[in-house]
Amino acid sequence: MLRLAACLFCLATPTSAQDSAGAAAQAAADRLEAASVQLSKAGGARDRVRALTATVRAYEDGLAAMRDGLRRAAIREQTLRATLDAKSTEVGQLLGVLQATGQTSGPLSLLHPNGALGTARAGMIAADVTPALQAEVNTLRAQLEEVALLRSLQESAAETLEQGLAGAQEARSALSEAISDRTDLPRRFTDDPIQTALLIASTETLDGFASGLTDAFLNQPGGTDARAAKGSLALPVQGQVLRGFNAADAAGITRPGVILATRPRALVTTPVPATLLFQGPLLEYGNVVIVEPAPDVLFVFGGLAEVYGTVGQVLPADAPIGLMGGEAPSVNVILTENDATTPTAASETLYLEVREGQSPVDPATWFVLD
Incomplete structure (x- = not known):
């Protein structure tokens, strides 16, 4: 190196x-x-x-x-x-x-x-x-x-x-x-896969799933409280904002989160201590990780290829929670890149949503997006 x-x-x-x-x-x-x-x-x-x-x-x-x-x-x-x-x-x-x-x-x-x-x-x-x-x-x-x-x-x-x-x-x-x-790692609770499977089967939106998850697990003691770091958190992955909060995509669909463009196989971490509430495939978001960094606050990360950790664990700051997908570019591809818009440069996307209470809020209230 x-x-x-x-x-x-x-x-x-x-x-x-x-x-x-x-x-x-x-x-x-x-x-x-x-x-x-x-x-x-x-x-x-x-x-x-x-x-x-x-x-x-x-x-x-x-x-x-x-x-x-x-x-x-x-x-x-x-x-x-x-x-x-x-x-x-x-x-x-x-x-x-x-x-x-x-x-x-x-x-x-x-x-x-x-x-x-x-x-x-x-x-x-x-x-x-x-x-x-x-x-x-x-x-x-x-x-x-x-x-x-x-x-x-x-x-x-x-x-x-x-x-x-x-x-x-x-x-x-x-x-x-x-x-x-x-x-x-300390365990805040033990996962109930049957209850989680029933919750997934009974919800059709991320909003509904997150609300059900809140009702199921947020009453457990031993959580973390990262509200002192609100507004100063680094992004969970090396990348840049591709689409902002509630911004419409090419099809006119809006989501209450931001989309980050990342390189293939980029590491995703939780920037603050948090309880791991969920990991796995969810709706159209691919692999999703949901953590609770503070009481009544959720960070939702969607679009990962691999996910790490065990539900119920209290993760330390900067703990890895997964990897982005895609294939790492070859040496020849890197050597022929002439600008940052080369497809392999940032071909993967991570969805980031922050929820306070039962509602999503602008991730910029927690993360430094620029």
């Missing part, structure tokens, strides 16, 4: 060592190193899950920063090539002048048909033009060297990307295994 960060830093900062993508890569590398130390010291399943969660997130951040750096490098290279192509005529004339000057012998270049005065004037003109010609030569040389450097860095990024993708996949697999082995 340290090598990944170094490669990214060069890719992301061809003109400025303070580029945000390079800083993000270095921060991800530092986090991965810290997670590795934490993993080596993990004494139980809970510590191992925490360390592996940090590892997966560090890989995700590092790979995202590297993709950003590669995209910037590709755009910069295209810009330089377009500039050089547009100036091809000027470059040819400049090279011709330099070549002709270089082939003229010293004594002849000092002679002028108009005599000494003409020679003096020509010398003055040459003295004025030469620095400009040299500056143009230096600019072209720098641009050509930058194009060569960018191309070399992009070509050498393949191996680093391969290692990063493999490392992320290994960390996800280890995380899934560690969660299966975890038995030391």
Whole structure:
């Protein structure tokens, strides 16, 4: 991962060592190193899950920063090539002048048909033009060297990307295994699968299911209260808002939540301690996880491919609750991405709904959506 960060830093900062993508890569590398130390010291399943969660997130951040750096490098290279192509005529004339000057012998270049005065004037003109010609030569040389450097860095990024993708996949697999082995989380109640199945069968909407779930489980003691963090929570997954609260989709359908665009196989976590009330397939939302972070408050996450945890557990902050679906892109696909709208960049969507009492509220009242 340290090598990944170094490669990214060069890719992301061809003109400025303070580029945000390079800083993000270095921060991800530092986090991965810290997670590795934490993993080596993990004494139980809970510590191992925490360390592996940090590892997966560090890989995700590092790979995202590297993709950003590669995209910037590709755009910069295209810009330089377009500039050089547009100036091809000027470059040819400049090279011709330099070549002709270089082939003229010293004594002849000092002679002028108009005599000494003409020679003096020509010398003055040459003295004025030469620095400009040299500056143009230096600019072209720098641009050509930058194009060569960018191309070399992009070509050498393949191996680093391969290692990063493999490392992320290994960390996800280890995380899934560690969660299966975890038995030391407090239990607020024991799941009743028959009651849950009857509730699913008797409801036709997420609103009806959430209300029934509230009536069934929220009277249990031992819950958490995260209301002090209201309005400052980080998003549960690395992504960005695709559709806002109550915004209509292409079919004109509105939902009382937000939709987040994420990369394939992105890790989803609960940002605060919360009781796991439900996990599994639900209506048209795919796999759904519902947690209770505070009395009479529910967070609903829909659209996951894999879900983690056991109903009734009290999860700590940043506990993994699932993975998004899709297939991780290949190295070749990443290397050919030129902008953030590439289909594989954020092809998965997570539905996030927040409910207070029996009604949904704008998730922006709890989460920092921008």
